[in-house]
Amino acid sequence: MLNHYTTTMREIAKQRMKTVEALINAHDYEGAAYIIGLTGEIALKAVISKRLNFSEYPPKTTTKNQQNYLRTHDHQELVVLAGLSGVFSPTANTPEALNWSEYTNQYRGDWISRLRYHDEGTGRSIVITDDEVKRLYEVLISDENSIIKYIQRKRLW
Amino acid sequence: MVSRFEKITQVINKKHKDASLLAFVRIDEGQDTWTILFSSPLISYTGRGDEIRKQVFADISKALNETQDETPGTTVVRVGIFPLDRHIIKDALKFKAGTHITEPTRMNGNTVFEGYITISKSN
Numbered sequence: 001m002l003n004h005y006t007t008t009m010r011e012i013a014k015q016r017m018k019t020v021e022a023l024i025n026a027h028d029y030e031g032a033a034y035i036i037g038l039t040g041e042i043a044l045k046a047v048i049s050k051r052l053n054f055s056e057y058p059p060k061t062t063t064k065n066q067q068n069y070l071r072t073h074d075h076q077e078l079v080v081l082a083g084l085s086g087v088f089s090p091t092a093n094t095p096e097a098l099n100w101s102e103y104t105n106q107y108r109g110d111w112i113s114r115l116r117y118h119d120e121g122t123g124r125s126i127v128i129t130d131d132e133v134k135r136l137y138e139v140l141i142s143d144e145n146s147i148i149k150y151i152q153r154k155r156l157w
Numbered sequence: 158m159v160s161r162f163e164k165i166t167q168v169i170n171k172k173h174k175d176a177s178l179l180a181f182v183r184i185d186e187g188q189d190t191w192t193i194l195f196s197s198p199l200i201s202y203t204g205r206g207d208e209i210r211k212q213v214f215a216d217i218s219k220a221l222n223e224t225q226d227e228t229p230g231t232t233v234v235r236v237g238i239f240p241l242d243r244h245i246i247k248d249a250l251k252f253k254a255g256t257h258i259t260e261p262t263r264m265n266g267n268t269v270f271e272g273y274i275t276i277s278k279s280n
Contacts, residue, residue: 076185076234090193090236091225093218098211101235105245109186114266127244127265135202 005056009046010157013039017141017148029133034115036136037107043148044078045070046157051083073112075104087150095145103139103147106132159273161227165193165220166275172216173209175199177241179276180249182258182269185234193217193236196246200238210238253277 016039023032048070049057058070072078079085079100086092088100106128108114115128128136140147151157162181169179178196183189195217199209217236239246244265252258258272 076188076190090214090218090233091221093215095211097218098214098236098238101214101237102239104235105192105237105239108184108267109188129244132243 003049003053003055005054006046006049006157009042009049009057013042013046013148013157016042020137020141024134024137027130029128029130032137033106033128033133034112036133036140037111037115040075040103040107040140040147041073041078043151043157044075044082044084047082047084047151048078050157074109075107075111076109082156084156088147095143096147096150099139099143099145099147103136106136159228159231161224161231162273162275164224164227165217168216168220169195169213169276173197173213176276177278178246178250178274180252180272180274181233182249182264182272184264184267184269184272186268186270189230190232190234193233194246194249195236195238196241196243196250198241200240202240206240213238249274250277 016035020032020035020039023029023035045057048054070081079088087094088097090097090101138146141149143149159181165181166179169176173195175197176195177198178194180194182192182194184192195213197209197213200206200213202210214236221233237245241247241250245267248264252272252274254274254277256272256274256277258269258274262269262272
């Protein structure tokens, strides 16, 4: 039986998937780009919650420790904690690994700051076109081998 | 030049002569991990272009597996295979083949901490 917290995280991820669809339908691609990153992050945290059987997600603390590691926005760190780094590694020649590569090429490290703030070097933010946002939606959510469909198929959350 | 990356470049040169860009970049802040970027005029997300995209990924994946013990510290965490019109590709194509990026360099809002541009048809 799933703990309440894992179920909650999974449902939040599903809600955000609907939000992404609504934003894309409304042609708000900048908003969709942000929520796509958030959805992937929450989905991975739901997987971690299930694997580690959290009753609640560990709170952020002021010292560097395990809890803070679990609060990261970094998808590459989260995928390790979720036990999926091998599945999504480029050495695994699968459609899911290809999708993961494309997804994390955009959502790397502190992706929130890079999407939100201007690039000091060039005076502009990272450039994501509308087509790129639609593509990120596919690789995370709608493609038959999307990251979230893999998580659902394998009952990882 | 890192021997593992040389071998992957040889595979691409042999199997994908149309390649416009092959770059190995260390782009994850605080992590000693690498990203491979590839582009060619044939890459797209539909039809034949999509098949080629998947084949490039398969070829690079195979080369990564065959060279896993080649050079320590060259863990590749993603392979970005994109059409030429992507901004990160356009920025990467500004570098000539043979360039070794050793100073933090901006690439479409990203910082490249180190990089090897092994194929660049912009030159």
